[in-house]
Amino acid sequence: MEIQEDILYSIRKELHQYPEISGEEYETQNRILRFLKQNAKCKLKKVAKTGLVAVFEGKEEGKTVLLRADIDALPIQEINTFEYKSKKVGVSHKCGHDGHTAIMLGVATTLTKNPILKGKVLLLFQPSEENGKGASLVLQDNFFINLSIDYVFALHNLPGFKKHEIVLKNKVFTSNVKSISIKLKGKTAHAAEPEKGYNPASAIAVILLFAERESNNKPEAKDFFLMTPVYVTMGEKAYGISAGYGEVHFTLRSWSTDLIEEKRKQLRELVIQLSNNYSLESEVFWFEEFYANKNDDQAVSIIKKSAESLNLPINEILTPFKWGEDFGLFTQKYKGAMFGLGAGKNTPALHNPDYDFPNEIIPTGVQLFDKIVKEVLHS
Known part of the structure; x- marks a missing residue:
């Protein structure tokens, strides 16, 4: 599968330079919108004020799968000095949502180059994850109220785990x-x-x-x-x-x-x-x-099978993560799962002022999400 890595690295750095905190992601929304209009063929719908959904539909009816990327930043002063450091005083992407967004934009370009034949794929760019309000706002949006969704999936990058490693757990994933x-x-x-x-x-x-x-x-x-x-x-x-x-x-x-x-x-x-x-x-x-992420066994099995087909290393952990994640509300309502994507053993921890999302794991996230979509829609 061909992935235009340079364009994804570039948009990730651009998002990193212009972070916005929860509920204020208007320019982030516009950047995502511009990218999709230039690089993808899909229906676009604004949701929850500062969020966005990209809709890909096949010609035949089939299952509907939702993939989520969070887009908000944190009120943390960045101490990194690289050229694309945050231009906003006291605000920075210290949880990697810039990388999560870039991954989902990569999925959009992949689905454009290789269109699905049946079913529907929803790529959700969700605002306000950090304050626990975004998932609720999205699910209350008119677009989602009467929508039938078969599976929901999301990832989170995980410093402290080997780069490209896929971290899985059945049942509870986060607190x-x-x-x-x-x-x-x-x-x-x-x-x-x-x-x-x-x-x-x-x-x-x-x-x-x-x-x-x-x-x-x-x-x-x-x-x-x-x-x-x-x-x-x-x-x-x-x-x-x-x-x-x-x-x-x-x-x-x-x-x-x-x-x-x-x-x-x-x-x-x-x-x-x-x-x-x-x-x-x-x-x-x-x-x-924040509600706990309740990983469905079948959804975890789909992620594992997809990761194995890409020869990605898999780490099946025994203990959930103690931090909260807003995606939990989706897994309370729909069948689905959240998984981790290793960001490097020596990468600074999430929410640290020197953290930076590693570009090299973007293609891994894109490829795995693409495999998950195919596995769901073709099963």
Whole structure:
């Protein structure tokens, strides 16, 4: 299969130079749109404001397969100095979504050169993956509401694994992740007379101890649960004042949807109890919610067979990844799977300021997605 590697490397570097954070991917959408109009023959549909779907249809009816690439960047200042470094202060592609997008554009050019004869292929360029909002926005779009999809697939590049290695796992591939902020409002008082006010310190301490006590940071365990404190604040640097306001933020992670819901309920009840005990007003906000990627056995089998036909190295892992991925919402609704594409043993980790997606794995991603499509549509 012929792949125009130079053109894909070029668009990847262009996307890297002009990153956009979740919900603001308007110019990224335009760059993808221009590329597809110049290099592919397909129907194009804007979705979820800043997303895009490229539709390839065969002449005969058949199965429908969706492939997803995420397109948003992160609010991280890049420290790399190469010529195509980010031109936007404080924003950069530190999760490799520029590479994921380039791979999907390569799939589009491949499907143009070798059109499918039956069925339908949807290439989704999804916005807002990093904040957990994109998948939901896409699935609520009118284009998707009544759409029948047989399989969904997505990949994520994985530093720490050999380049071109295909990382597979049945069942859970990534964790459920929920973020929470707990705001506690009391009443200030003189620091010499704290009993005349309502200080949130004791309540915050109990919540922090709850997080430590309930966490079971053993990824190999079925009841893995991790509640990580990410932000705590209270009062002011005014040493004559007993604090009257505080807040604490966490991320919650678990393989099990039921377990994470159980912990959410316990936490909610604890906050209510503490608010009553310490005469505090409480506000609880849940956000950046990611559903676990539930890999279907048959979908994983399709990926494995496709990778074997390309003689790609396969690594079948035993333990899921603890990070969240917005594609999980698709695998909750449709039969499908997410897999990993090794980005190099010594490649900087995802979300690190010196990370950069390795161009050389782009053709691997294109070839494997193309094989997966053929395997689904011809089966």
